Amino acid sequence: MAYIQPRKDKDGNIISYSVRVFKGYAPDGSQLKPYTASFKPDPNKTDRQNEKALNKFAVDFEEKCRSGLVADSRQTFAEYAEYVIGLKERAGAKHKTILSYRSFMPLTVESIGHLKLAEIRPQHLNNFYETLSKNGIRRTQGRATAKRDIKAMLKQRGLTIKKAAELAGVGNNTLSTVCNGGNIAESKAQTIANLLEMPMSKLFNIKRDNTPLSNKTILEYHHFISVVLEQADKEMLIPFNPARKATPPKQKPHTANYFQIEDVERIRDCLELEPLKWRTFVHLLLISGARRGEIAGLKWNVIDWRNSRIHIQNNLLYAPDRGIYEEATKTEESDRFVTLPAETMELLKEYRKWYLVQASNYGDQWHNTNYLFFQEKTGNAGKPMHPDTINGYLDRFSERYHLPHINPHAFRHTMASVLYFNKVDSISISKRLGHSKVSTTTDIYSHIMKEADKQSAECIANVILRPKTDPCEKKQNKTKAGFDRNQAC
Structure with missing residues (x-):
């Protein structure tokens, strides 16, 4: 039943009526704000008619409320954004996507969080994007470097690095890093300063990143806001999504970096000097074109020995709140079979023998997780490796052999470039890479496709316009198609 309350002026005359309809209760038991509407009497009608x-x-208003046709646009962006994030999480959004959305909340709420959904206009968003492009906007903590010899100070107190790390509540690697002159997170430095009972300012230099956010990051903020307001549009809380009419900055097209064949050959030769585990891992990165987490997430049961292929069906990731965890592939299309050459299968057989020896050597301390690539540290032996370990290894590998900078994704781009330069079609390449759309592949590798097209022009010219044999001899070597096999590309 709708509740009707008259509104009067200072003289006691009714100027309008407030109509309220009970909305219900929140999960915590508190009563939700009711639906409200205003009715203004018509001065040209009688009291009975009004x-x-x-x-x-x-x-009518109560019926619309019960049918879900009344928009409650009085919610603030901050309130509604929390609801949308929860909605996306329950709907099965990737955990990293949810973490990303939450990372955007502080600055977004600071700027437009107080605005009601119905009040938000494109101008508000444009002003926010401009603010994000200014110096000093970042809220990330600084990096701390020791001013003094931390290791000597610990020794004076009779503390080993292991014991000090335990007392401070930080990892051994963190304390070792700062003792060796490296930089650590400001929060970790504070715990070490507390342990040594010294002010942070006397013990550490703090460096903060005051540079503005990149256009790429600002576009990610724009995407987050668009997701929230698009949901409000779907639920008919606002007449339109203002993010569609905003003007975020443009991002320069990303050019996929790939290795030249000479670099690949050098990397391949240097890998022969490396441990078998890492040789196998990097080999798979290059030959399969799979993502870092997809290779790290491989288990022995996904290797199809008979058909010389692997089934990529999960992704190994890391998040601070979860640690190392396994998730489904990036998209449905990323769940795929990738055929491997005979050389790769032979390497996997060799690696399998080594793997079984390692499992046997660790005995009861071995964690039988079935992951191909595992941690070797006592206590964690057999557990899946941290994805960032791969980047760390590649950094050291490239420095050791004076190679160009190597990141896991560069191998993926290299495989794609090799296929394009050898005239493999985009559909086949897209399927091997696990892209959801062929257009994704062509967008990423458009510059490579242009280079490959130049080579195609040279190939056609070599066959048709640049004969290298005597015309009579050429006539004898022609195929039914009319081309000389000896001159084919």
Whole structure:
């Protein structure tokens, strides 16, 4: 039943009526703010006519509320964004996507969080994007470097690095890093300063990143806001999504970096000097074109020995709140079979023998997780490796052999470039890479496709326009198609 309350002016005359409809209760038991509407009497009608119109308005309004046709646009962006993030999480959004959304909340709420959904206009968003492009906007903590010899100070107190790390509540690697002159997170430095009972300012230099956010990051903020407001549009809380009419900065097209064949050959030769585990891992990165987490997430049961292929069906990731965890592939299309050459299968057989020896050597301390690539540290032996370990290894590998900078994704781009330069079609390449759309592949590798097209032109010219044999001899070597096999590309 709608609740009707008259509103009067200072002289006691009724100027309008407030109509309220009970909305329900929140999960915590508190009563939600009711639906509200206003009815203004028509001065040209009688009191009886206005009363009849008011009752009809109240009945219609209550019916619309019960049917979900009344938009509650009085929620602030901050309140509604929390609801949308929870909604996306329950709907099965990737955990890293949810973490990303939450990372955007502080600055977004600071700027437009107080605005009601119905109040948000494109100008508000444009102003926010401009703010994000200014110096000093970042809220990330600084990096700390020791001013003094931390290791000597610990020794004076009779503390080993292991014991000090335990007392401070930080990892051994963190304390070792700062003792060796490296930089650590500001929060970790504070715990070490507390342990040594010294002010942070006397013990550490703090460096903060005051540079503005990149256009790429600002576009990610724009995407987050768009997701929230698009949901409000779907739920008919706002007449349109203002993010569609905003003007975020443009991002320069990303050029996929790939290795030249000479670099690949050098990397391949240097890998022969490396441990078998890492040789196998990097080999798979290059030959399969799979993502870092996809290779790290491989288990022995996904290797199809008979058909010389692997089934990529999960992704190994890391998040601070979860640690190392396994998740489904990036998209449905990323769940795929990738055929491997005979050389790769032979390497996997060799690696399998080594793997079984390692499992046997660790005995009861071995964690039988079935992951191909595992941690070797006592206590964690057999557990899946941290994905960032791969980047760390590649950094050291490239420095050791004076190679160009190597990141896991560069191998993926290299494989794609090799296929394009050898005239493999985009559909086949897209399927091997696990892209959801062929257009994704062509967008990423458009510059490579242009280079490959130049080579195609040279190939056609070599066959048709640049004969290298005597015309009579050429006539004898022609195929039914009319081309000389000896001159084919």
